[in-house]
Amino acid sequence: MKKKINNFSRGITKRSDLPAAHAMLYATGMKEYDFCKAQIGIVSNWYEGNPCNMHLDKLAKKIKLSIITKDLMGFQFTTIGISDGITMGTSGMRYSLPSRELIADSIESVIDSHHYDGVIAIPGCDKNMPGVMIALLRLNRPSIIVYGGSISSGYYNGNKLDIVSSFEALGKKNTSKITEEEYKNIIKNSCPGPGACGGMYTANTMASALEAMGMMLPYSSSSPSTSKHKQIECKKVSIYIKKLLEIGIKPKDIVTKSSIENGIKLAISLGGSTNLVLHFLAIAKSANINFSLKDIQRISNQTPVIGNLKPSGSFLMEDIHMHIGGMPIIIKYLLNEGVLSGDCLTVTGKTLFENMKNVPNIIFNQKIIYPLDKPIKKNGHIKILYGNISPDGCVAKITGKEGTIFRGEANVFNSEEEANQAILNNQILPGVVIVIRYVGPIGGPGMPEMLKPTSYIMGSGLGKKVALITDGRFSGGSHGFVVGHITPEAQSGGLIALIKNKDFIKIDTEKNTITLEVNDEEIQRRKKLWNPPSLKVNKGYLYKYTKIVSSASEGCITDQF
Incomplete structure (x- = not known):
């Protein structure tokens, strides 16, 4: 007897007491x-206003056509996205991280209310990936993620460009390293078409991790947005969603503590974004898996960095596709070397090990991926630091190029805008620790990314001469001696709110500590004098977000109650 696979939709289609619902389904063409x-x-x-997302509707239409050939009904809908690149450094960036929750809530709402039997999600930009993953875990019905793919590189004067090239160009122009004409040409040529930002920034970090976790078909994370491989994937996905329906494999069968560790290990080995910390804490919570900052530090300690990828390295995701052969070649190498666990289930219905059986072995005649016995860094670049500045933990991104210990006088700013102006006006001296505060989940609100100040620092030639700490977060494109996610945040009375100019701060990523070198008596005196500033918003979604969001050390989740 053929197994029923319409386990949820039959709650509408097979009920005789829902004539209006049936009438409306007939109106859709059924x-x-x-x-x-x-x-x-x-x-x-999908939406037109962002290159990361502007092609996703075309991919969705191809997937729907494929779905129909497998005797399934496909219903397209869209959810929101926020362009980090466009909103970066503006008040709009406050909506970026909170959009993750809106994405998850909206997908959960549509799928659950309409009784769909399965889900195919097509994310593009940064928060899209964790947003859809959180929703799929809440729903826990057969699901596959198809990544929209990364953008092609731009070119100017024989140099490869990407989105971070345009951010850093302003710092270079400001210090007379490039002319106004060169500056404009870099901007015009940085983003040549559709696809997510090309380096191992947040979108590609999360896509790579989700593929290693088993929630994407092999090659999904590395197939560029405009490649024939992405078109083929859109046709093949219908085979696997039907298989998942027939076997009954759901996201919580795939997303386990072991598969989460696979995802994080791959992302760290490639030098991925610090945003993976926030997102994996939230994903684990949605999967009811006990997972904390200490787990991330343990994994980072065990995982060498072998990816020579931007922002700290030289190459882009397209280079993994063209010169390595795709993400599965790297995954297979890490499996064979015992870094990843091969017995985790995937959306193909097979284990990760089984998926890799016919994948070619990596060839080390290139400079993109290094062998594990000659890594770029012997352990992970993500460090979880603790100390009086951040007793609940904070996140450092230390590749080794910028050193491992930094001590300097604080240069304090109560907003990103103030810090940006100081950097662009050449007011930052070598040896200081820049402090940007009141930009956390509540104080921001929305914990905006500090890509502008880090890019200006790099573009101004201060990358190895200053450190930056913040209760905000960093873009995957950020690099330098940077520490974010400081908790408790300034708005909640964390010690970062009490730091004054000229205080000495020591960051030690060998001992994983971050310390304000001020005695306890003085700290207590400052604490008595401190009063929280008024919230920056008092209505709308961001105001609601400030009332329900958890701290960064808990993943900035909004469904913890």
Whole structure:
């Protein structure tokens, strides 16, 4: 007897007491014989205003056509996305991280309310990936993620460009390293078409991790947005969603503590974004898996960095596709070397090890991926630091190029804008620790990324001469001696709120400590004098967000109550 795979949709299509619902389904184009078919929600983060997302509707349409050939019903819908690149350094960036929750909530709302049997999600930009993953875990019905793919590199004067090239160009122009004309040409040529930002920034970090976790088909994370491989993937995905429906494999069968560790290990080995910390804490919470900052530090300690990828390295995701052969070649290498666990289930219905059987072995005649016995860094670049500045933990991104210990006088700013102006006006002296505060989940609100100040620092030639700490977070494109996610945040009365100019701060990533070198008596005196500033917003979504968001050390989740 053929197994029923319309386990959820039959709650509408097979009920005789829902004539209006049936009438509306007929209006969508369904025929009577379609009422016995499984229904798949095909959700993309499509919108025209961002290159990361502007092509996703085309991919969704190809997937729907493929779905129909497998005797399934596919219903397209879209959810939101926020362009980090466009909003960066503006008040709009406050919505970026909170959009993760809106994405998850909206997908959960549509799929659950309409009783769809499965989900195919097509994310593009940074928060899209964790947003859809959180939703799929809440829903826990057969699901596959199809990554929109990364952008092609731009070119100017024989140099490869990407989005961070344009950010750093301003710092270079400001210090007369490039002309106004060169500056404009870099901007015009940095982003040549559709796809997510090309380096191992947040979008590609999360896509790589989700592939290693088993929630994407092999090669999804590394197939560029405009490649024929991405088109083929859109056709193949219908085979696997039907298989998942028939076997009954759900996201919580795939997302386990072991598979989460696989995802984080791959991302760290490639030099991925610090945002993976926030997102994996939230993903684990949605999967009901006990997972904390200490787990991330343990994994980072065990994982060498072998990816020579931007922002700290030289190459882009397209280079993994063109010169390595795709992400599965790297995954297979890490499996064979015992870094990853091969017995985790994936969306193919097979284990990660089984998926890699026919994948070619890596060849080390290139400079993109290094062998484990000659790594770029012997352990991970992500460090979880503790100390009086951050008793609940904070996140440092230390590749080794910038050193491992930094001690300097504090140069304190109560907003990103103030810090940006000081950097661009050449007011930052070598040897200082820049402090940007009141930009946390509540104080920001929304914990905006500090890509502008880090890019200006790098562009101004201060990358190895200053450190930056913040209760905000960093873009995957940020590099330098940077520490973010400081908790408790300034708005909640964390010690970062009490730091004064000229105080000495020591950051030691060998001992994993961050210390304000001020005695306890003086700290207590300052604490008595401190009063929290008024919230920056008093209405709308961001105001609601400030009332329910958890701290960065807990993943900035909003469903913890």
